[in-house]
Amino acid sequence: MSETKKYKKVAYYPGCALEGTAHAYNRSTKALGKELGLELDEVDNWNCCGAMEVKNIDPKIQTYLSSRVMSIAANDMGHDVVMAPCNGCYHNLKKAEYDLSHDEKSKQVVEKLSAKAGHETYKAGQIETIHALDWIKDAIGEEGLKERVKKSLSGMKIANYYGCMYTRPRHIFPEKDQGPGSESTTQPHFMDDLLEAAGAENVDFPLKTACCGGAHTLSDSDTSTKLVLNIIEAAEASGAEVIATECPTCHSGLEMHQIRAEKVLGRKTNVKIVYFTQLLGLAMGLSPRKVGIQENISDSIGLLKEKGLT
Amino acid sequence: MPIHEKNLIRPENISTHDNLVMDGVDVSGDWSTFIKTRVVADYNEELQDEIAALPGGEYIHRCWQCGSCTNSCTINAINPDFNPRYWIYLIRMGFESELVRDKDLIWQCVSCNKCTSACPRDVVPEAVMKATAHWLERKGYTKKSSSTVFDEVFSEQVIERGKIEDGEVVMSFFNRTGQKLTQPWLIEMVKRMIKGLPVQMLTMMGLATVFKPKTRNWGPARDAINDYIEEQEALLDEKLGPSVPYKAPEPAPTQIPAE
Numbered sequence: 001m002s003e004t005k006k007y008k009k010v011a012y013y014p015g016c017a018l019e020g021t022a023h024a025y026n027r028s029t030k031a032l033g034k035e036l037g038l039e040l041d042e043v044d045n046w047n048c049c050g051a052m053e054v055k056n057i058d059p060k061i062q063t064y065l066s067s068r069v070m071s072i073a074a075n076d077m078g079h080d081v082v083m084a085p086c087n088g089c090y091h092n093l094k095k096a097e098y099d100l101s102h103d104e105k106s107k108q109v110v111e112k113l114s115a116k117a118g119h120e121t122y123k124a125g126q127i128e129t130i131h132a133l134d135w136i137k138d139a140i141g142e143e144g145l146k147e148r149v150k151k152s153l154s155g156m157k158i159a160n161y162y163g164c165m166y167t168r169p170r171h172i173f174p175e176k177d178q179g180p181g182s183e184s185t186t187q188p189h190f191m192d193d194l195l196e197a198a199g200a201e202n203v204d205f206p207l208k209t210a211c212c213g214g215a216h217t218l219s220d221s222d223t224s225t226k227l228v229l230n231i232i233e234a235a236e237a238s239g240a241e242v243i244a245t246e247c248p249t250c251h252s253g254l255e256m257h258q259i260r261a262e263k264v265l266g267r268k269t270n271v272k273i274v275y276f277t278q279l280l281g282l283a284m285g286l287s288p289r290k291v292g293i294q295e296n297i298s299d300s301i302g303l304l305k306e307k308g309l310t
Numbered sequence: 311m312p313i314h315e316k317n318l319i320r321p322e323n324i325s326t327h328d329n330l331v332m333d334g335v336d337v338s339g340d341w342s343t344f345i346k347t348r349v350v351a352d353y354n355e356e357l358q359d360e361i362a363a364l365p366g367g368e369y370i371h372r373c374w375q376c377g378s379c380t381n382s383c384t385i386n387a388i389n390p391d392f393n394p395r396y397w398i399y400l401i402r403m404g405f406e407s408e409l410v411r412d413k414d415l416i417w418q419c420v421s422c423n424k425c426t427s428a429c430p431r432d433v434v435p436e437a438v439m440k441a442t443a444h445w446l447e448r449k450g451y452t453k454k455s456s457s458t459v460f461d462e463v464f465s466e467q468v469i470e471r472g473k474i475e476d477g478e479v480v481m482s483f484f485n486r487t488g489q490k491l492t493q494p495w496l497i498e499m500v501k502r503m504i505k506g507l508p509v510q511m512l513t514m515m516g517l518a519t520v521f522k523p524k525t526r527n528w529g530p531a532r533d534a535i536n537d538y539i540e541e542q543e544a545l546l547d548e549k550l551g552p553s554v555p556y557k558a559p560e561p562a563p564t565q566i567p568a569e
Contacts, residue, residue, distance in 0.1 A: 016474045020476035045526045047468070047528065047531070051474075054461075055366075055437075056440050056444075056457075056461040057462075058542060064535070065468070109538065117534045168422065213384075218460060218483060219460040220420075227388070259498050263494050263498055264495055294506040299502065299505075301506075
Protein backbone atom coordinates (compact mmCIF):
# COMPACT_ATOMS: atom_id res chain seq x y z
CA MET A 1 0.00 0.00 0.00
CA SER A 2 1.70 3.17 -1.10
CA GLU A 3 -0.84 5.68 0.19
CA THR A 4 -2.52 5.81 3.57
CA LYS A 5 -4.79 8.35 5.15
CA LYS A 6 -2.54 8.51 8.17
CA TYR A 7 -0.91 11.81 9.16
CA LYS A 8 -2.28 13.87 6.24
CA LYS A 9 -2.97 16.66 8.69
CA VAL A 10 -1.09 16.89 11.95
CA ALA A 11 -0.37 19.43 14.67
CA TYR A 12 3.11 20.85 14.10
CA TYR A 13 5.45 21.62 17.01
CA PRO A 14 8.60 23.25 15.57
CA GLY A 15 10.24 24.21 18.89
CA CYS A 16 12.79 26.90 19.68
CA ALA A 17 15.75 25.53 17.71
CA LEU A 18 13.75 25.51 14.48
CA GLU A 19 13.04 29.20 14.94
CA GLY A 20 16.75 29.89 15.55
CA THR A 21 19.84 27.90 14.60
CA ALA A 22 17.85 25.20 12.81
CA HIS A 23 15.77 27.52 10.67
CA ALA A 24 16.78 25.47 7.63
CA TYR A 25 15.13 22.39 9.17
CA ASN A 26 11.90 24.32 9.71
CA ARG A 27 11.94 25.74 6.20
CA SER A 28 12.67 22.41 4.54
CA THR A 29 10.10 20.52 6.65
CA LYS A 30 7.37 22.98 5.71
CA ALA A 31 8.40 23.07 2.04
CA LEU A 32 8.50 19.28 1.89
CA GLY A 33 5.09 18.95 3.55
CA LYS A 34 3.60 21.43 1.08
CA GLU A 35 5.14 19.65 -1.88
CA LEU A 36 3.80 16.30 -0.67
CA GLY A 37 0.33 17.69 0.08
CA LEU A 38 0.61 17.20 3.84
CA GLU A 39 -0.91 19.80 6.11
CA LEU A 40 0.94 21.16 9.14
CA ASP A 41 -1.12 23.02 11.71
CA GLU A 42 1.31 24.80 14.03
CA VAL A 43 0.51 24.45 17.74
CA ASP A 44 -0.87 27.81 18.94
CA ASN A 45 1.29 29.77 21.31
CA TRP A 46 3.59 26.85 22.08
CA ASN A 47 6.35 26.94 24.68
CA CYS A 48 9.83 25.41 24.88
CA CYS A 49 9.90 21.69 25.83
CA GLY A 50 12.86 22.29 28.17
CA ALA A 51 15.37 20.69 25.78
CA MET A 52 18.20 18.95 27.66
CA GLU A 53 18.53 21.62 30.32
CA VAL A 54 15.33 22.08 32.32
CA LYS A 55 15.27 18.39 33.30
CA ASN A 56 18.52 18.98 35.17
CA ILE A 57 16.77 21.59 37.31
CA ASP A 58 13.82 19.21 37.84
CA PRO A 59 12.51 16.54 35.42
CA LYS A 60 8.92 17.23 36.51
CA ILE A 61 9.06 20.83 35.26
CA GLN A 62 10.13 19.43 31.92
CA THR A 63 7.17 17.05 31.97
CA TYR A 64 4.87 20.00 32.65
CA LEU A 65 6.36 22.05 29.77
CA SER A 66 5.78 19.20 27.30
CA SER A 67 2.31 18.52 28.68
CA ARG A 68 1.25 22.13 28.05
CA VAL A 69 2.16 21.79 24.37
CA MET A 70 0.26 18.51 24.08
CA SER A 71 -2.71 19.96 25.96
CA ILE A 72 -3.03 22.85 23.50
CA ALA A 73 -2.72 20.55 20.48
CA ALA A 74 -5.27 18.06 21.86
CA ASN A 75 -7.71 20.12 23.90
CA ASP A 76 -7.70 23.52 22.19
CA MET A 77 -7.01 22.45 18.60
CA GLY A 78 -8.60 19.02 18.59
CA HIS A 79 -5.62 17.14 17.12
CA ASP A 80 -4.82 13.52 17.85
CA VAL A 81 -1.32 13.61 16.37
CA VAL A 82 1.48 16.10 17.01
CA MET A 83 4.61 16.04 14.84
CA ALA A 84 7.94 17.33 16.14
CA PRO A 85 10.92 17.33 13.74
CA CYS A 86 13.35 18.20 16.55
CA ASN A 87 14.68 15.15 18.39
CA GLY A 88 14.71 17.08 21.67
CA CYS A 89 11.06 18.11 21.41
CA TYR A 90 10.04 14.69 20.14
CA HIS A 91 11.93 12.97 22.96
CA ASN A 92 10.51 15.23 25.66
CA LEU A 93 6.92 14.85 24.51
CA LYS A 94 7.39 11.07 24.47
CA LYS A 95 9.04 11.18 27.89
CA ALA A 96 6.16 13.25 29.29
CA GLU A 97 3.66 10.76 27.83
CA TYR A 98 5.54 7.91 29.50
CA ASP A 99 5.87 9.67 32.85
CA LEU A 100 2.23 10.73 32.91
CA SER A 101 1.11 7.14 32.40
CA HIS A 102 3.67 5.55 34.74
CA ASP A 103 4.53 7.99 37.49
CA GLU A 104 1.86 9.22 39.88
CA LYS A 105 4.01 12.08 41.22
CA SER A 106 4.64 13.51 37.75
CA LYS A 107 0.92 13.37 37.13
CA GLN A 108 0.18 15.26 40.34
CA VAL A 109 2.74 17.97 39.56
CA VAL A 110 1.36 18.43 36.04
CA GLU A 111 -2.21 18.64 37.36
CA LYS A 112 -1.22 21.23 39.94
CA LEU A 113 0.84 23.38 37.57
CA SER A 114 -1.75 23.21 34.77
CA ALA A 115 -4.51 24.32 37.15
CA LYS A 116 -2.40 27.21 38.41
CA ALA A 117 -1.41 28.20 34.88
CA GLY A 118 -5.08 28.18 33.90
CA HIS A 119 -5.22 25.59 31.11
CA GLU A 120 -6.64 22.14 30.73
CA THR A 121 -4.48 19.34 32.11
CA TYR A 122 -3.07 17.01 29.49
CA LYS A 123 -3.99 13.40 30.14
CA ALA A 124 -1.89 10.48 28.93
CA GLY A 125 -3.21 8.99 25.71
CA GLN A 126 -4.88 12.14 24.37
CA ILE A 127 -2.39 12.64 21.56
CA GLU A 128 0.19 10.64 19.65
CA THR A 129 3.62 12.22 19.29
CA ILE A 130 5.48 11.44 16.07
CA HIS A 131 8.80 12.47 14.54
CA ALA A 132 9.15 13.99 11.06
CA LEU A 133 10.52 10.59 9.99
CA ASP A 134 7.33 8.79 11.11
CA TRP A 135 5.31 11.50 9.38
CA ILE A 136 6.85 11.03 5.91
CA LYS A 137 7.19 7.27 6.34
CA ASP A 138 3.51 6.74 7.18
CA ALA A 139 1.82 9.53 5.23
CA ILE A 140 3.76 9.02 1.97
CA GLY A 141 5.93 5.92 2.38
CA GLU A 142 8.78 4.69 0.23
CA GLU A 143 6.58 3.77 -2.73
CA GLY A 144 4.86 7.16 -2.61
CA LEU A 145 8.22 8.91 -2.56
CA LYS A 146 9.56 6.88 -5.48
CA GLU A 147 6.55 7.96 -7.57
CA ARG A 148 7.24 11.60 -6.76
CA VAL A 149 11.02 11.79 -7.25
CA LYS A 150 11.90 14.47 -9.80
CA LYS A 151 15.66 14.61 -9.24
CA SER A 152 17.01 11.35 -7.95
CA LEU A 153 19.66 11.43 -5.23
CA SER A 154 21.39 8.62 -7.13
CA GLY A 155 25.13 8.53 -6.74
CA MET A 156 24.99 10.41 -3.46
CA LYS A 157 26.63 8.45 -0.65
CA ILE A 158 24.91 9.13 2.63
CA ALA A 159 25.60 8.22 6.26
CA ASN A 160 22.35 8.42 8.20
CA TYR A 161 22.88 9.85 11.66
CA TYR A 162 20.02 9.62 14.18
CA GLY A 163 21.70 10.63 17.44
CA CYS A 164 20.52 9.85 20.95
CA MET A 165 17.09 11.22 21.58
CA TYR A 166 15.28 9.53 18.72
CA THR A 167 15.82 6.07 20.20
CA ARG A 168 16.84 6.36 23.86
CA PRO A 169 15.81 5.43 26.43
CA ARG A 170 13.86 2.76 24.60
CA HIS A 171 11.05 2.47 27.18
CA ILE A 172 9.60 5.85 26.19
CA PHE A 173 9.12 4.57 22.62
CA PRO A 174 6.70 1.64 23.05
CA GLU A 175 5.92 1.57 19.31
CA LYS A 176 9.56 0.87 18.38
CA ASP A 177 11.23 -2.56 18.32
CA GLN A 178 7.93 -4.20 17.35
CA GLY A 179 9.29 -6.31 14.53
CA PRO A 180 9.07 -5.82 10.75
CA GLY A 181 7.88 -2.37 9.70
CA SER A 182 8.55 -0.77 13.05
CA GLU A 183 11.51 1.41 13.90
CA SER A 184 14.47 -0.12 15.74
CA THR A 185 16.05 1.58 18.74
CA THR A 186 19.43 -0.05 18.18
CA GLN A 187 19.59 0.07 14.40
CA PRO A 188 17.15 2.74 13.27
CA HIS A 189 16.38 2.70 9.55
CA PHE A 190 13.48 5.06 8.78
CA MET A 191 15.77 7.79 7.42
CA ASP A 192 17.75 5.17 5.45
CA ASP A 193 14.49 3.87 3.95
CA LEU A 194 13.24 7.30 2.91
CA LEU A 195 16.51 8.49 1.40
CA GLU A 196 16.99 5.20 -0.40
CA ALA A 197 13.52 5.61 -1.91
CA ALA A 198 14.70 9.02 -3.15
CA GLY A 199 17.61 7.29 -4.89
CA ALA A 200 20.45 7.78 -2.42
CA GLU A 201 23.11 5.21 -1.73
CA ASN A 202 23.25 4.64 2.03
CA VAL A 203 26.66 3.65 3.30
CA ASP A 204 27.16 1.10 6.05
CA PHE A 205 27.58 3.52 8.96
CA PRO A 206 28.24 2.06 12.41
CA LEU A 207 27.65 5.22 14.49
CA LYS A 208 24.00 5.94 13.66
CA THR A 209 23.03 6.36 17.30
CA ALA A 210 26.36 7.50 18.75
CA CYS A 211 26.29 10.65 20.87
CA CYS A 212 27.59 13.98 19.49
CA GLY A 213 27.88 15.48 22.98
CA GLY A 214 25.16 17.96 22.07
CA ALA A 215 24.14 18.59 25.68
CA HIS A 216 27.63 19.91 26.40
CA THR A 217 28.38 21.39 23.02
CA LEU A 218 29.44 24.68 24.67
CA SER A 219 29.94 23.70 28.32
CA ASP A 220 32.45 20.91 27.57
CA SER A 221 33.55 21.70 24.03
CA ASP A 222 36.64 19.50 24.05
CA THR A 223 34.56 16.40 24.76
CA SER A 224 32.00 17.36 22.10
CA THR A 225 34.72 17.93 19.53
CA LYS A 226 36.16 14.48 20.24
CA LEU A 227 32.76 12.80 19.93
CA VAL A 228 31.81 14.69 16.76
CA LEU A 229 35.15 14.07 15.11
CA ASN A 230 34.73 10.37 15.81
CA ILE A 231 31.31 10.38 14.10
CA ILE A 232 32.50 12.44 11.12
CA GLU A 233 35.66 10.41 10.57
CA ALA A 234 33.69 7.15 10.80
CA ALA A 235 31.25 8.50 8.20
CA GLU A 236 34.12 9.44 5.89
CA ALA A 237 35.77 6.07 6.41
CA SER A 238 32.44 4.47 5.43
CA GLY A 239 32.62 6.36 2.16
CA ALA A 240 29.96 8.98 2.89
CA GLU A 241 29.88 12.36 1.15
CA VAL A 242 26.95 13.55 3.23
CA ILE A 243 25.78 12.97 6.79
CA ALA A 244 21.99 13.19 6.82
CA THR A 245 20.56 14.54 10.08
CA GLU A 246 17.15 14.64 11.70
CA CYS A 247 17.96 16.58 14.88
CA PRO A 248 18.85 20.28 15.15
CA THR A 249 21.18 19.72 18.13
CA CYS A 250 23.12 17.01 16.29
CA HIS A 251 23.13 19.04 13.10
CA SER A 252 24.52 22.22 14.63
CA GLY A 253 26.84 20.18 16.87
CA LEU A 254 28.34 18.41 13.85
CA GLU A 255 28.69 21.68 11.92
CA MET A 256 30.16 23.57 14.85
CA HIS A 257 32.64 20.93 15.98
CA GLN A 258 33.67 20.06 12.44
CA ILE A 259 35.01 23.62 12.31
CA ARG A 260 36.35 23.46 15.87
CA ALA A 261 38.21 20.21 15.11
CA GLU A 262 39.77 21.92 12.12
CA LYS A 263 40.77 25.05 14.05
CA VAL A 264 41.74 23.53 17.41
CA LEU A 265 43.00 20.04 16.52
CA GLY A 266 44.02 20.68 12.91
CA ARG A 267 41.84 17.78 11.69
CA LYS A 268 40.04 18.84 8.52
CA THR A 269 37.10 16.80 7.27
CA ASN A 270 35.01 17.29 4.15
CA VAL A 271 31.76 15.41 4.64
CA LYS A 272 28.70 17.70 4.31
CA ILE A 273 26.01 17.94 6.96
CA VAL A 274 22.47 18.16 5.52
CA TYR A 275 19.00 17.69 7.04
CA PHE A 276 17.11 14.72 5.61
CA THR A 277 14.16 17.02 4.85
CA GLN A 278 16.47 19.13 2.69
CA LEU A 279 17.64 16.04 0.79
CA LEU A 280 14.08 14.78 0.27
CA GLY A 281 12.97 18.27 -0.78
CA LEU A 282 15.74 18.42 -3.40
CA ALA A 283 14.71 14.98 -4.67
CA MET A 284 11.12 16.24 -5.00
CA GLY A 285 12.50 18.96 -7.29
CA LEU A 286 12.57 21.87 -4.83
CA SER A 287 15.39 24.38 -5.28
CA PRO A 288 18.31 24.49 -2.78
CA ARG A 289 17.08 27.91 -1.66
CA LYS A 290 13.58 26.59 -0.97
CA VAL A 291 14.97 23.98 1.40
CA GLY A 292 17.38 26.44 3.03
CA ILE A 293 20.70 24.93 1.85
CA GLN A 294 22.29 28.40 2.08
CA GLU A 295 21.35 28.56 5.77
CA ASN A 296 23.53 25.55 6.64
CA ILE A 297 27.00 26.35 7.92
CA SER A 298 28.32 23.25 6.19
CA ASP A 299 28.56 24.37 2.56
CA SER A 300 27.15 21.59 0.40
CA ILE A 301 26.23 23.59 -2.70
CA GLY A 302 29.27 22.42 -4.71
CA LEU A 303 28.43 18.78 -4.04
CA LEU A 304 24.76 19.31 -4.89
CA LYS A 305 25.73 20.92 -8.22
CA GLU A 306 28.02 18.01 -8.98
CA LYS A 307 25.12 15.61 -8.36
CA GLY A 308 22.77 17.64 -10.54
CA LEU A 309 20.46 18.58 -7.69
CA THR A 310 20.51 22.35 -8.09
CA MET B 311 35.27 -3.81 55.84
CA PRO B 312 34.41 -3.62 52.17
CA ILE B 313 37.12 -4.38 49.66
CA HIS B 314 37.64 -1.37 47.57
CA GLU B 315 38.74 -1.46 43.98
CA LYS B 316 40.75 1.71 43.54
CA ASN B 317 42.18 3.20 46.67
CA LEU B 318 44.64 0.40 47.48
CA ILE B 319 47.04 1.28 44.72
CA ARG B 320 46.81 5.04 44.78
CA PRO B 321 50.26 6.64 44.86
CA GLU B 322 49.61 8.40 48.18
CA ASN B 323 48.91 5.04 49.85
CA ILE B 324 52.19 3.54 48.79
CA SER B 325 55.43 3.95 50.70
CA THR B 326 58.93 3.05 49.71
CA HIS B 327 61.92 3.09 52.03
CA ASP B 328 65.54 3.65 51.28
CA ASN B 329 66.72 1.87 54.35
CA LEU B 330 64.33 -0.32 56.28
CA VAL B 331 64.99 -3.49 58.19
CA MET B 332 62.13 -5.45 59.69
CA ASP B 333 62.76 -8.43 61.97
CA GLY B 334 66.29 -8.54 60.67
CA VAL B 335 65.20 -8.60 57.01
CA ASP B 336 66.21 -5.74 54.75
CA VAL B 337 63.04 -4.53 53.01
CA SER B 338 64.46 -1.33 51.50
CA GLY B 339 63.81 -0.24 47.96
CA ASP B 340 61.01 -0.68 45.44
CA TRP B 341 60.57 -4.41 45.73
CA SER B 342 59.37 -3.91 49.26
CA THR B 343 56.81 -1.25 48.43
CA PHE B 344 54.19 -1.26 51.15
CA ILE B 345 50.58 -0.37 50.87
CA LYS B 346 49.39 1.49 53.89
CA THR B 347 46.52 0.00 55.80
CA ARG B 348 43.40 1.98 55.25
CA VAL B 349 40.81 2.47 57.91
CA VAL B 350 37.51 3.79 56.77
CA ALA B 351 35.70 5.73 59.44
CA ASP B 352 33.84 8.37 57.50
CA TYR B 353 30.84 6.49 56.13
CA ASN B 354 27.89 8.75 55.47
CA GLU B 355 24.96 6.44 56.09
CA GLU B 356 22.56 9.03 54.71
CA LEU B 357 24.36 9.43 51.39
CA GLN B 358 21.98 7.32 49.31
CA ASP B 359 18.97 9.07 50.80
CA GLU B 360 20.54 12.47 50.14
CA ILE B 361 21.09 11.65 46.46
CA ALA B 362 17.61 10.13 46.25
CA ALA B 363 16.11 13.35 47.61
CA LEU B 364 17.46 15.32 44.65
CA PRO B 365 15.48 15.41 41.39
CA GLY B 366 16.51 12.43 39.25
CA GLY B 367 18.15 10.42 42.05
CA GLU B 368 14.94 8.67 43.18
CA TYR B 369 15.70 5.18 41.85
CA ILE B 370 19.33 4.73 42.89
CA HIS B 371 18.33 2.08 45.47
CA ARG B 372 17.32 -0.30 42.67
CA CYS B 373 20.88 -0.77 41.40
CA TRP B 374 22.35 -4.24 41.58
CA GLN B 375 25.74 -3.31 40.16
CA CYS B 376 25.59 -5.15 36.83
CA GLY B 377 27.70 -2.46 35.17
CA SER B 378 25.56 -2.07 32.04
CA CYS B 379 25.67 1.71 32.54
CA THR B 380 29.44 1.98 32.54
CA ASN B 381 29.71 -0.58 29.77
CA SER B 382 27.49 1.48 27.46
CA CYS B 383 28.71 4.92 28.57
CA THR B 384 29.75 7.47 25.92
CA ILE B 385 32.12 9.33 28.24
CA ASN B 386 33.62 6.15 29.72
CA ALA B 387 34.72 5.26 26.19
CA ILE B 388 36.91 8.37 26.06
CA ASN B 389 37.79 8.54 29.76
CA PRO B 390 37.91 5.24 31.71
CA ASP B 391 37.78 7.16 35.02
CA PHE B 392 34.20 8.13 34.22
CA ASN B 393 32.43 5.23 35.88
CA PRO B 394 28.71 5.53 36.78
CA ARG B 395 28.46 2.02 38.26
CA TYR B 396 31.35 2.74 40.61
CA TRP B 397 29.85 6.04 41.77
CA ILE B 398 26.48 4.43 42.40
CA TYR B 399 28.33 1.80 44.47
CA LEU B 400 30.13 4.47 46.49
CA ILE B 401 26.88 6.32 47.14
CA ARG B 402 25.07 3.18 48.23
CA MET B 403 28.01 2.31 50.51
CA GLY B 404 28.04 5.80 51.97
CA PHE B 405 31.63 6.29 50.87
CA GLU B 406 31.47 10.07 50.72
CA SER B 407 35.18 10.91 50.75
CA GLU B 408 35.82 8.52 47.85
CA LEU B 409 32.96 10.01 45.84
CA VAL B 410 34.24 13.53 46.40
CA ARG B 411 37.56 12.63 44.76
CA ASP B 412 35.72 12.55 41.42
CA LYS B 413 33.86 15.81 42.01
CA ASP B 414 35.17 17.44 38.83
CA LEU B 415 34.31 14.48 36.62
CA ILE B 416 30.72 13.49 37.37
CA TRP B 417 29.12 16.56 35.75
CA GLN B 418 30.59 15.51 32.39
CA CYS B 419 27.70 13.12 31.65
CA VAL B 420 26.32 14.13 28.22
CA SER B 421 22.83 12.69 28.79
CA CYS B 422 23.05 10.34 25.79
CA ASN B 423 20.85 7.93 27.78
CA LYS B 424 22.73 4.82 26.69
CA CYS B 425 22.92 3.83 30.37
CA THR B 426 19.24 4.46 31.00
CA SER B 427 18.38 2.40 27.93
CA ALA B 428 20.68 -0.45 29.00
CA CYS B 429 19.80 -0.52 32.71
CA PRO B 430 17.82 -3.66 33.60
CA ARG B 431 16.64 -2.15 36.88
CA ASP B 432 15.33 1.26 35.75
CA VAL B 433 17.80 3.12 37.94
CA VAL B 434 17.90 5.95 35.36
CA PRO B 435 21.67 6.34 35.83
CA GLU B 436 21.70 9.44 33.63
CA ALA B 437 19.49 11.28 36.11
CA VAL B 438 21.46 9.85 39.05
CA MET B 439 24.63 11.40 37.56
CA LYS B 440 22.89 14.78 37.40
CA ALA B 441 21.60 14.43 40.96
CA THR B 442 25.10 13.48 42.16
CA ALA B 443 26.70 16.43 40.36
CA HIS B 444 24.14 18.74 41.98
CA TRP B 445 24.73 17.15 45.39
CA LEU B 446 28.48 17.85 45.11
CA GLU B 447 27.75 21.49 44.26
CA ARG B 448 25.12 21.81 46.96
CA LYS B 449 27.49 20.51 49.62
CA GLY B 450 30.09 23.06 48.56
CA TYR B 451 32.58 20.40 47.42
CA THR B 452 32.95 21.98 44.01
CA LYS B 453 31.97 25.12 42.18
CA LYS B 454 29.06 25.11 39.76
CA SER B 455 30.13 23.23 36.65
CA SER B 456 29.87 24.94 33.27
CA SER B 457 27.09 22.46 32.52
CA THR B 458 25.08 23.64 35.54
CA VAL B 459 25.62 27.26 34.53
CA PHE B 460 24.35 26.45 31.04
CA ASP B 461 21.29 24.66 32.46
CA GLU B 462 20.54 27.68 34.64
CA VAL B 463 20.93 30.23 31.86
CA PHE B 464 18.68 28.15 29.61
CA SER B 465 16.05 27.33 32.22
CA GLU B 466 15.80 30.92 33.45
CA GLN B 467 14.90 32.00 29.91
CA VAL B 468 12.36 29.24 29.43
CA ILE B 469 10.69 29.96 32.75
CA GLU B 470 10.75 33.71 32.20
CA ARG B 471 9.36 33.84 28.66
CA GLY B 472 8.26 30.34 27.69
CA LYS B 473 10.79 30.20 24.85
CA ILE B 474 14.50 30.65 24.36
CA GLU B 475 16.54 32.62 21.87
CA ASP B 476 19.72 30.74 20.87
CA GLY B 477 21.90 33.83 20.60
CA GLU B 478 20.97 35.10 24.03
CA VAL B 479 21.60 31.70 25.66
CA VAL B 480 25.08 31.55 24.11
CA MET B 481 25.97 35.14 25.04
CA SER B 482 24.74 34.81 28.65
CA PHE B 483 26.56 31.49 29.03
CA PHE B 484 29.89 32.87 27.76
CA ASN B 485 29.40 35.91 29.92
CA ARG B 486 28.67 33.98 33.12
CA THR B 487 31.53 31.53 32.62
CA GLY B 488 33.94 34.33 31.73
CA GLN B 489 34.77 32.97 28.27
CA LYS B 490 35.69 35.14 25.34
CA LEU B 491 33.49 35.21 22.25
CA THR B 492 36.52 35.89 20.10
CA GLN B 493 37.79 32.31 19.94
CA PRO B 494 39.14 31.58 16.45
CA TRP B 495 36.81 28.62 15.84
CA LEU B 496 33.73 30.64 16.82
CA ILE B 497 34.73 33.47 14.50
CA GLU B 498 35.28 30.99 11.69
CA MET B 499 31.87 29.44 12.35
CA VAL B 500 30.04 32.77 12.28
CA LYS B 501 31.88 33.68 9.07
CA ARG B 502 30.73 30.48 7.39
CA MET B 503 27.25 30.89 8.83
CA ILE B 504 26.61 34.35 7.40
CA LYS B 505 28.25 33.57 4.08
CA GLY B 506 25.48 33.06 1.58
CA LEU B 507 22.68 34.03 3.93
CA PRO B 508 20.17 36.37 2.36
CA VAL B 509 19.81 39.84 3.91
CA GLN B 510 16.24 39.00 4.89
CA MET B 511 17.44 36.09 7.02
CA LEU B 512 20.15 38.19 8.70
CA THR B 513 17.56 40.85 9.50
CA MET B 514 15.30 38.20 10.99
CA MET B 515 18.12 36.89 13.20
CA GLY B 516 18.98 40.43 14.29
CA LEU B 517 15.36 41.17 15.17
CA ALA B 518 15.13 38.00 17.27
CA THR B 519 17.84 39.33 19.59
CA VAL B 520 15.86 42.58 20.09
CA PHE B 521 12.29 41.30 20.12
CA LYS B 522 12.81 38.16 22.11
CA PRO B 523 10.62 35.21 21.21
CA LYS B 524 8.06 34.61 23.92
CA THR B 525 4.92 32.61 24.61
CA ARG B 526 1.82 34.82 24.92
CA ASN B 527 0.08 34.96 28.31
CA TRP B 528 2.93 32.96 29.82
CA GLY B 529 2.67 34.80 33.17
CA PRO B 530 0.46 32.28 35.05
CA ALA B 531 2.60 29.32 33.88
CA ARG B 532 5.76 31.17 34.92
CA ASP B 533 4.33 31.87 38.37
CA ALA B 534 3.18 28.26 38.76
CA ILE B 535 6.66 26.94 37.86
CA ASN B 536 8.42 29.42 40.12
CA ASP B 537 6.12 28.51 43.04
CA TYR B 538 6.87 24.84 42.44
CA ILE B 539 10.63 25.47 42.39
CA GLU B 540 10.39 27.41 45.63
CA GLU B 541 8.41 24.60 47.32
CA GLN B 542 10.90 21.99 46.14
CA GLU B 543 13.85 24.08 47.28
CA ALA B 544 12.29 24.41 50.76
CA LEU B 545 11.78 20.63 50.90
CA LEU B 546 15.41 20.04 49.91
CA ASP B 547 16.66 22.48 52.54
CA GLU B 548 14.70 20.48 55.07
CA LYS B 549 16.13 17.14 53.95
CA LEU B 550 19.70 18.11 53.06
CA GLY B 551 20.28 21.35 54.91
CA PRO B 552 20.81 24.62 53.07
CA SER B 553 23.26 24.86 50.15
CA VAL B 554 26.86 25.38 51.17
CA PRO B 555 28.62 27.92 48.95
CA TYR B 556 31.85 26.66 47.39
CA LYS B 557 35.04 28.17 48.71
CA ALA B 558 38.11 27.82 46.55
CA PRO B 559 40.98 26.25 48.54
CA GLU B 560 43.52 28.71 49.93
CA PRO B 561 46.65 28.85 47.79
CA ALA B 562 49.49 26.91 49.40
CA PRO B 563 51.87 29.14 51.40
CA THR B 564 54.98 29.94 49.44
CA GLN B 565 57.28 29.61 52.46
CA ILE B 566 57.16 26.82 54.96
CA PRO B 567 57.33 28.39 58.41
CA ALA B 568 60.13 27.12 60.66
CA GLU B 569 59.04 24.73 63.38
